[in-house]
Amino acid sequence: MSPILKVGVVGTGIFATDRHLPSYQEMSDNFKVVAAYNRTKAKALIFAEKAGLPDNKVYDDLDQILNDKDVDYIDALLPVQFNVSTLQKAIAAGKPILMEKPIAATMEQARKMVQLADSTDLPVGIAENWLYLQVIEPAKEQLKRIGEVVGFTHNSTGPFVQDNKYLATTWRQNPEHIGGFLSDGGVHQLALVTDILGEFDTISALTSQVREVSGADDIVFSTVRLRNKKTIGTFTYGSAFGASEKSVFLKIYGTKGSMVIDLSNKTKPVIKIRVGDSAESASAEEVIEVNVEESFGVNPEFLNFHEAVAKKDKTLFKSSPRAAFHHLACVAAFLESSATNGDHVTVERI
Ligand SMILES: NC(=O)c1ccc[n+]([C@@H]2O[C@H](COP(=O)([O-])OP(=O)(O)OC[C@H]3O[C@@H](n4cnc5c(N)ncnc54)[C@H](OP(=O)(O)O)[C@@H]3O)[C@@H](O)[C@H]2O)c1
CATH class of the missing domain: 3.40.50.720 (NAD(P)-binding Rossmann-like Domain)
Structure with a gap:
């Protein structure tokens, strides 16, 4: 027991x-x-x-x-x-x-x-x-069906929410953490994308501050190359815009198909997949609804932390400092790249 x-x-x-x-x-x-x-x-x-x-x-x-x-x-x-x-x-x-x-x-x-x-x-x-979202394992299973991954688009954008209790915390409005909201919320998105596709190698990014209350840059648009060198993609993040629909998705393009992981409705994520190596051979779109727990x-x-503590084995915990290091290193690379108008920056490794 x-x-x-x-x-x-x-x-x-x-x-x-x-x-x-x-x-x-x-x-x-x-x-x-x-x-x-x-x-x-x-x-x-x-x-x-x-x-x-x-x-x-x-x-x-x-x-x-x-x-x-x-x-x-x-x-x-x-x-x-x-x-x-x-x-x-x-x-x-x-x-x-x-x-x-x-x-x-x-x-x-x-x-x-x-x-x-x-x-x-x-x-x-x-x-x-976000490393424990229930959509991740089925997404990894489906990924095997679309051949070699050559590209991706990650988008997490939404309207600024004025009445946000988290925003009201003074340490968020005067952030000591690099990137303010870009690291506060962005590491979640980075955890999702890099857990499914692999770590980022180089980044070219522009960041900008839309809302004064954010205390730092609060939107990022970037292009990325993964460490496997074969996969390129884009990563966009920000919830500081005017009225817009909340849109959170990761679209993945393979040589034998493509898929979208849509998290726009947090409580009802869906995976949509189409298999085939060309328009002519494409299968009909399959839609997989993922059941999620509420936390x-x-x-x-x-x-997972319970298991690591009870078994006295730190290696059992997935969300290790090494894993989390990569996510903050990506945010640091966004900021460094943006400071030089989008020059390509190598993400720090440890
Ligand atoms: N995983 C997620 O989705 C998620 C969501 C929200 C927050 N978080 C994380 O949870 C943590 C807390 O965030 P929150 O939203 O709960 O903020 P919060 O309500 O402001 O809580 C911050 C806590 O830290 C304490 N604190 C602040 N400055 C301190 C200082 N100088 N010395 C000692 N204690 C200090 C505060 O104590 P006082 O009561 O004295 O101010 C308060 O208890 C953050 O690291 C945040 O990134 C994670």
């Missing part, structure tokens, strides 16, 4: 309250939130009430929760410029830790995160829930 892992939550803000806590509560056979720490204690106390924690399990600092022997692992949901120092402390305390995306605020910090994770046998994860990847992500 799988053990119930006892979780200490650090940073009891919006996402901790609205998504992580409900996920832990839905999976009570596997997890129990047993302690919390937040900079503003009043917010931690509200979280504690929702989690059913006694007041003496709401701590006044990070060291106290790290030293709680009841806590099997830490789930940290902080602005990511705090990831390095939090990871250092967790390793010193011997606690596995799951931290939020993007991996870090800068590439220098991201390198340090990978170094630190490599230096320990403790499971260390970056919570990139948008968070529940399977937690179960």
